[in-house]
Amino acid sequence: MSERSDDFLFDQVTINVQAGDGGNGAVSFRREAYVPHGGPNGGSGGRGGDVWLRVDRGLNTLLPFRRKKHFKAGRGKHGSGKDQNGAYGKDEIIRVPPGTVVRDADTGELLADLVTPDQELLVAEGGRGGRGNAAFASSTNRAPHFSEKGETGQARRLYLELKLIADIGIIGKPNAGKSTFLASVTAARPKIADYPFTTLIPNLGVADIDERSVVLADIPGLIEGAHAGAGLGDRFLKHIERTRVLIHLLDGAAEDPLADFQAINAELAQYNPALARKEQIVGFNKMDLPDAQEHFENFVRNVRRNVPDVRHDVPDIRRDVPDARHSIPDLEVIPISAATGEGVRELLHGALAILDALPPEEKIVETETMPVFRPTPDEEQFTVEREGKAEGVSIFRVRGVKVERVAQMTNWDQDEGVRRTHRVLQAMGVNDALRAAGIQEGDFVRIGDVEVEWGEGSL
Numbered sequence: 001m002s003e004r005s006d007d008f009l010f011d012q013v014t015i016n017v018q019a020g021d022g023g024n025g026a027v028s029f030r031r032e033a034y035v036p037h038g039g040p041n042g043g044s045g046g047r048g049g050d051v052w053l054r055v056d057r058g059l060n061t062l063l064p065f066r067r068k069k070h071f072k073a074g075r076g077k078h079g080s081g082k083d084q085n086g087a088y089g090k091d092e093i094i095r096v097p098p099g100t101v102v103r104d105a106d107t108g109e110l111l112a113d114l115v116t117p118d119q120e121l122l123v124a125e126g127g128r129g130g131r132g133n134a135a136f137a138s139s140t141n142r143a144p145h146f147s148e149k150g151e152t153g154q155a156r157r158l159y160l161e162l163k164l165i166a167d168i169g170i171i172g173k174p175n176a177g178k179s180t181f182l183a184s185v186t187a188a189r190p191k192i193a194d195y196p197f198t199t200l201i202p203n204l205g206v207a208d209i210d211e212r213s214v215v216l217a218d219i220p221g222l223i224e225g226a227h228a229g230a231g232l233g234d235r236f237l238k239h240i241e242r243t244r245v246l247i248h249l250l251d252g253a254a255e256d257p258l259a260d261f262q263a264i265n266a267e268l269a270q271y272n273p274a275l276a277r278k279e280q281i282v283g284f285n286k287m288d289l290p291d292a293q294e295h296f297e298n299f300v301r302n303v304r305r306n307v308p309d310v311r312h313d314v315p316d317i318r319r320d321v322p323d324a325r326h327s328i329p330d331l332e333v334i335p336i337s338a339a340t341g342e343g344v345r346e347l348l349h350g351a352l353a354i355l356d357a358l359p360p361e362e363k364i365v366e367t368e369t370m371p372v373f374r375p376t377p378d379e380e381q382f383t384v385e386r387e388g389k390a391e392g393v394s395i396f397r398v399r400g401v402k403v404e405r406v407a408q409m410t411n412w413d414q415d416e417g418v419r420r421t422h423r424v425l426q427a428m429g430v431n432d433a434l435r436a437a438g439i440q441e442g443d444f445v446r447i448g449d450v451e452v453e454w455g456e457g458s459l
């Protein structure tokens with residue numbers, strides 16, 4: 001992945017997401033007239049907000065992430081007296097375009113391929129709220145003087161990559177008129193100009209035709225060597241992978257439209273043979289110009305002869321038929337003028353007919369890395385290791401989902417709360433494991449960000 005192309009293409013980005021921390025639980029007691037010792041009524045903190053990705057069909061680039069790469073959900077409100085629980089933290093919803101492939105940036109694990117509009121993915125979970133002292137009241141402790149802190153929200157780095165999803169991809173050399181065509185059949189208003197590489201980010205448009213909607217992607221122009229990255233071609237070609245039918249647009253007024261046609265097809269084949277096998281229909285553009293009119297007949301006559309060569313990698317029994325050119329599937333060539341609108345509906349209809357003839361289920365969803373199977377970690381499990389030794393004092397590290405959560409949610413300045421935590425850790429077997437590991441009076445124990453001194457009876 002080159003930084004160079006990221007600057008303006010921006011179809012891949014790493015972002016940071018941080019879910020909200022849970023609110024803290026409160027310590028509070030009822031105060032009523034004539035009741036000298038009211039019961040505990042400290043409410044619990046609210047859950048922290050989650051971070052979600054949501055597919056927004058109106059987006060077709062990751063460009064907004066150029067400015068904003070950090071996302072944070074709201075923290076839960078703290079609990080308070082009179083059994084008031086804190087409000088939940090606000091969720092953070094990050095909008096992404098359809099076709100966003102989501103990976104954990106640190107492990108590379110594929111989390112999801114977000115292809116359907118409004119699809120949602122939970123990417124960081126909010127921390128739970130800390131319990132207030134009311135929640136700890138029991139027959140043995142009717143007036144607990146402690147509460148929990150809120151749990152820290154999950155933080156994560158995500159790698160997002162956009163691979164557009166469209167029914168029809170419009171491909172061709174730079175300046176062929178792809179964007180003009182898109183604009184003529186959809187409401188999209190891409191930039192159009194009389195120089196190559198006007199389009200740098202694929203444009204999406206929706207064509208309403210025959211009472212249905214089809215999504216078209218105007219892919220930036222391809223040049224020779226595209227498959228190897230020339231003109232950023234490899235970045236554009238990957239978008240073609242997720243289109244089902246190709247409209248191959250030619251500048252009919254160019255010097256040699258047939259050579260252009262073959263060059264592009266060769267790039268497709270070299271990038272990925274499956275691309276060369278994708279169904280195509282040709283739009284022979286700029287027919288309003290005399291040069292194009294002049295080239296048209298010749299193109300149609302010769303293109304058929306050349307198609308089997310272009311699709312040389314297709315295992316097709318028909319290639320063995322002596323006169324292959326009559327038996328290859330007909331490549332439709334529609335003369336059009338994207339500028340005047342002549343023939344554009346016909347071209348679109350032709351592409352639709354091909355689309356409809358395709359088998360309904362064609363895999364477009366990313367599977368190149370299957371999600372890794374991870375058994376849900378046993379929360380109770382933990383490990384103990386000696387982390388270091390300094391001036392005769394050892395430091396032990398305890399790791400585990402539950403131990404870390406318990407330690408993090410403890411208010412270490414509340415004696416009763418600290419004692420309760422000790423009991424929980426004792427019951428989990430943490431103390432025994434530390435003794436077995438050789439811990440001595442005066443050593444330190446680290447759990448998450450917490451560090452406590454070890455004394456017999458203290459932990």
Ligand SMILES: Nc1nc2c(ncn2[C@@H]2O[C@H](COP(=O)(O)OP(=O)(O)OP(=O)(O)O)[C@@H](O)[C@H]2O)c(=O)[nH]1
Nearest residue numbers: 174175176177178179180193197198199221338339
């Ligand atoms: N005469 C004529 N000019 C056209 C036609 N279609 C497009 N053009 C012109 O050709 C030039 C290129 O058109 P674009 O639509 O920007 O071409 P493109 O294929 O999107 O180009 P890139 O984005 O650079 O790959 C513009 O000046 C258009 O006005 C047509 O049918 N007839």
Ligand SMILES: [Mg+2]
Nearest residue numbers: 178179198199
């Ligand atoms: Mg363009």
